[in-house]
């Protein structure tokens with residue numbers, strides 16, 4: 344058995360943050376596939392009792408510890424290994440600030456937008472998609488401005504804030520209907536820098552369940 348188990352599925356950008364971190368730090372980890380779209384295991388009472396009361400993925404198991412919320416998982420792994428750890432109180436708080444903004448307003452909107460566009464049955468209401476797209480555009484512009492003239496979100500090295508922010512950004516452009524890397528050049532350049540880190544992999548190459556129905 345590997346040292347870490349990560350409950351995840353290929354289409355989850357929230358889980359990708361944790362999977363990418365595990366790979367970038369060279370951890371001994373294995374995925375536990377959650378059949379999110381088929382059986383919807385995450386919504387069963389058993390899952391909520393035994394795995395995560397919040398009914399979500401990702402969940403990281405490390406020995407007796409079970410951690411949920413990608414931000415908590417990233418923080419735990421950074422503290423344990425010293426890798427991608429923001430240094431000093433100011434940078435720690437700054438990283439947390441960007442991770443909360445990301446969770447709520449960047450990938451927090453991109454995830455539901457992509458879900459409604461690609462996977463929801465019936466497909467998402469166009470008015471809801473238009474609302475989310477407006478928010479996404481505004482918030483990606485904020486991230487693009489932040490990354491203009493700087494290499495990473497916090498300080499001059501990649502931290503967990505950057506790993507968090509990648510959430511849905513490496514999924515194919517056709518799943519969104521717009522190309523984030525092209526529309527936001529500073530984000531595009533930063534995505535290339537993150538891609539160059541040893542151990543980087545695309546979400547569909549890192550987690551099981553792609554294409555849908557294949558484990």
Ligand SMILES: N[C@@H](CCC(=O)N[C@@H](CS)C(=O)NCC(=O)O)C(=O)O
Nearest residue numbers: 355357385398399400401412413414
């Ligand atoms: N803020 C959480 C978000 C986790 C989340 O929303 N995960 C989705 C999968 S991408 C989920 O499990 N949703 C539960 C459901 O829709 O039933 C994190 O970053 O871990």
